[in-house]
Amino acid sequence: MSGSMRSMSIRKGDSVQVVTGKDKGKRGKVLRVDPKSRRVVVEGINRAKKHMRPSKANPQGGIVEIELGVDASNLMLVCPGCDTPTRVSRVRAGERSFLRKCKRCDTQF
Template structure:
């Protein structure tokens, strides 16, 4: 599977479209373009049972975020603060991501 560009990047604010956390907003912590997955802060929290190790001496049940598919998130525009699809705009001989609703360039 070849590595493809995603519509979201690390640090973006996204809106969750489907699943148990639908309607929530969160910050993207990590992106896996090869698997088309994103890790969003406070979304898709799962419980992991871990045995005691040197780094976690008490062990127990740890809550952590799990990856979700990138197709289930929508980028939130910084200007209009609404979930939007991503458009391409050319400025300074370079392509930038832009908001489809207000036209604001997202990553300058």
């Protein structure tokens, strides 16, 4: 079975570090997660300029910077306990939920 069917460990609000690509080494906060595509939108990571047509909300139109998101496999969770990018194991925390457990310091989050 491929790993892609597993539910993702990364959640909105997590701190993550980019481990490959042009933003390698940068950290940011997770803004959105799309479990289907396994793309994760991270604050300040993989930004691109986008031209906006004028709209009601933004009558001038213009250029805005948006985060395009990165593949979950390019990210590592940053443990809030040891402030280090780390692999995690899962600890059951209810019928359908689990906590992540840091493999370095055993912090559960």
